[in-house]
Amino acid sequence: xxxxxxxxxxxxxxxxxxxxxxxxxxxxxxxxxxxxxxxxxxxxxxxxxxxxxxxxxxxxxxx
Amino acid sequence: xxxxxxxxxxxxxxxxxxxxxxxxxxxxxxxxxxxxxxxxxxxxxxxxxxxxxxxxxxxxxxxxxxxxxxxxxxxxxxxxxxxxxxxxxxxxxxxxxxxxxxxxxxxxxxxxxxxxxxxxxxxxxxxxxxxxxxxxxxxxxxxxxxxxxxxxxxxxxxxxxxxxxxxxxxxxxxxxxxxxxxxxxxxxxxxxxxxxxxxxxxxxxxxxxxxxxxxxxxxxxxxxxxxxxxxxx
Numbered sequence: 001x002x003x004x005x006x007x008x009x010x011x012x013x014x015x016x017x018x019x020x021x022x023x024x025x026x027x028x029x030x031x032x033x034x035x036x037x038x039x040x041x042x043x044x045x046x047x048x049x050x051x052x053x054x055x056x057x058x059x060x061x062x063x
Numbered sequence: 064x065x066x067x068x069x070x071x072x073x074x075x076x077x078x079x080x081x082x083x084x085x086x087x088x089x090x091x092x093x094x095x096x097x098x099x100x101x102x103x104x105x106x107x108x109x110x111x112x113x114x115x116x117x118x119x120x121x122x123x124x125x126x127x128x129x130x131x132x133x134x135x136x137x138x139x140x141x142x143x144x145x146x147x148x149x150x151x152x153x154x155x156x157x158x159x160x161x162x163x164x165x166x167x168x169x170x171x172x173x174x175x176x177x178x179x180x181x182x183x184x185x186x187x188x189x190x191x192x193x194x195x196x197x198x199x200x201x202x203x204x205x206x207x208x209x210x211x212x213x214x215x216x217x218x219x220x221x222x223x224x225x226x227x228x229x230x231x232x233x234x235x236x237x238x239x240x241x242x243x244x245x246x247x248x249x250x251x252x253x254x255x256x257x258x259x260x261x262x263x264x265x266x267x268x269x270x271x272x273x274x275x276x277x278x279x280x281x282x283x284x285x286x287x288x289x290x291x292x293x294x295x296x
Binding site: 002003004006007009010011013014017018021022025026028029032033035036039040043 | 069070073077080084101102103104106107110111114153156157160161164165167168267271274275277278281282284285288289291292
């Protein structure tokens with residue numbers, strides 16, 4: 001293969017990988033945000049302490 | 064209007080790496096045809112080196128997050144661990160992929176099992192893969208976090224070994240292009256494009272880590288809400 005072919009394969013692979021990774025992260029963030037908002041609205045709840053595991057550890061440490 | 068730092072960093076990083084790519088293909092000088100078997104493929108270097116640089120930053124964040132979780136039980140530390148492992152995997156895979164393609168063009172083989180730099184960097188990327196896949200397959204809990212954070216903490220030892228590998232054992236991977244003495248001289252135009260690439264990749268993975276930390280926070284909030292709904296709290 002020519003050097004330019006290798007160059008194209010390398011860059012296209014990286015662009016594709018970066019694109020998929022970024023798209024996945026952005027859509028996952030938006031979907032989670034919508035699910036949380038829907039749940040909080042339907043239950044009439046405010047925001048909770050975000051990390052359940054840390055709060056459990058802190059509670060057991062207090063005991 | 065609330066500023067979305069993650070998205071702004073992502074967009075800026077993408078713009079930067081695309082400008083880097085354009086300059087690498089159209090503006091950066093060619094290398095000598097005597098020094099390289101495949102001079103055209105050498106232009107892979109303008110994304111390969113910055114992605115490896117970004118991977119080292121991500122591994123450092125992974126180490127910091129793991130240490131914060133293990134020693135301080137910090138929720139922020141766990142979010143750093145998750146963000147660092149995902150960014151390490153993505154940047155590590157990019158560096159490995161581009162390196163393999165360049166190796167195939169230049170050396171005639173994509174991998175050399177005797178080269179220390181290639182193998183320690185490959186191991187680091189596999190560690191990131193293990194952390195990302197392992198975390199997704201396990202229920203979140205103290206033991207899970209302790210296990211993966213321990214791997215993140217001790218796995219970091221491979222980073223300095225990888226960094227100095229080409230300075231001590233130069234087998235197949237080229238020596239350092241910056242900070243490696245007289246042999247590492249780089250033309251100013253090449254250095255400029257490489258610098259732009261390194262800054263752009265740093266901004267891009269910073270954006271990804273902000274987004275990843277936000278997703279982890281959302282997942283934890285969702286879990287707490289679901290527990291509330293289930294009446295478990």
